[in-house]
Amino acid sequence: MTTEAAPGASSRDLPHPACEEIRLEGVLHALSDPMRLQIVRELAAVSDELSCSQFDLPVTKSTTTHHFRVLRESGVIRQVYRGTAKLNGLRRDDLDDLFPGLLDSVLTAAGNQADRLGGVAVG
Amino acid sequence: MTTEAAPGASSRDLPHPACEEIRLEGVLHALSDPMRLQIVRELAAVSDELSCSQFDLPVTKSTTTHHFRVLRESGVIRQVYRGTAKLNGLRRDDLDDLFPGLLDSVLTAAGNQADRLGGVAVG
Numbered sequence: 001m002t003t004e005a006a007p008g009a010s011s012r013d014l015p016h017p018a019c020e021e022i023r024l025e026g027v028l029h030a031l032s033d034p035m036r037l038q039i040v041r042e043l044a045a046v047s048d049e050l051s052c053s054q055f056d057l058p059v060t061k062s063t064t065t066h067h068f069r070v071l072r073e074s075g076v077i078r079q080v081y082r083g084t085a086k087l088n089g090l091r092r093d094d095l096d097d098l099f100p101g102l103l104d105s106v107l108t109a110a111g112n113q114a115d116r117l118g119g120v121a122v123g
Numbered sequence: 124m125t126t127e128a129a130p131g132a133s134s135r136d137l138p139h140p141a142c143e144e145i146r147l148e149g150v151l152h153a154l155s156d157p158m159r160l161q162i163v164r165e166l167a168a169v170s171d172e173l174s175c176s177q178f179d180l181p182v183t184k185s186t187t188t189h190h191f192r193v194l195r196e197s198g199v200i201r202q203v204y205r206g207t208a209k210l211n212g213l214r215r216d217d218l219d220d221l222f223p224g225l226l227d228s229v230l231t232a233a234g235n236q237a238d239r240l241g242g243v244a245v246g
Contacts, residue, residue, distance in 0.1 A: 032152035109222035
């Protein structure tokens with residue numbers, strides 16, 4: 001079950017949808033925002049967990065928190081507390097199992113679009 | 124140019140984004156609604172143009188019109204008047220050129236999800 005606590009997780013565990021609760025529409029909605037797409041691209045690029053503070057987004061902290069929450073609640077990312085840091089990781093295996101090829105095609109499309117638009121901000 | 128009038132189009136031409144104006148975020152947003160996803164699945168299944176009245180959606184006519192407009196303005200479908208009918212067609216070639224594999228992976232994911240959820244309404 002994906003809702004089980006991760007090793008070392010505390011009572012501050014954040015709610016995540018189990019695999020069978022993840023919906024395509026919710027994932028597409030989560031990915032349809034330029035900031036959230038940027039977060040997902042960075043997580044995919046490092047293939048590791050990143051703390052929220054490691055993202056340099058041109059929005060307020062509360063807006064950043066909102067975007068991470070939308071990504072978590074839709075099943076795109078997993079957020080766990082490790083000490084004082086909230087770490088974010090892409091749920092790539094779950095997404096690839098549920099929607100084969102979808103995440104890769106979105107990441108490729110986002111990369112191509114960023115190249116195509118050059119220095120212009122995505123979106 | 125994709126903004127050129129289609130053969131036989133009248134002065135009632137509806138505005139469409141040119142290929143270079145289509146954005147990934149807009150396409151993902153358009154596809155993130157269960158009704159709009161259903162419309163796209165039906166258009167993909169018939170590989171032809173369909174009039175709005177050929178879709179049997181459980182929403183009001185004005186809501187249906189709104190959904191078609193979102194799909195057109197994001198670049199997912201093309202809408203043309205033919206006589207008194209407004210015909211809708213998927214911009215598959217444009218989408219496949221811009222975002223290779225994206226539409227197919229979304230359609231496959233939507234089909235798998237519909238199978239998985241059985242009789243339960245998608246979304």
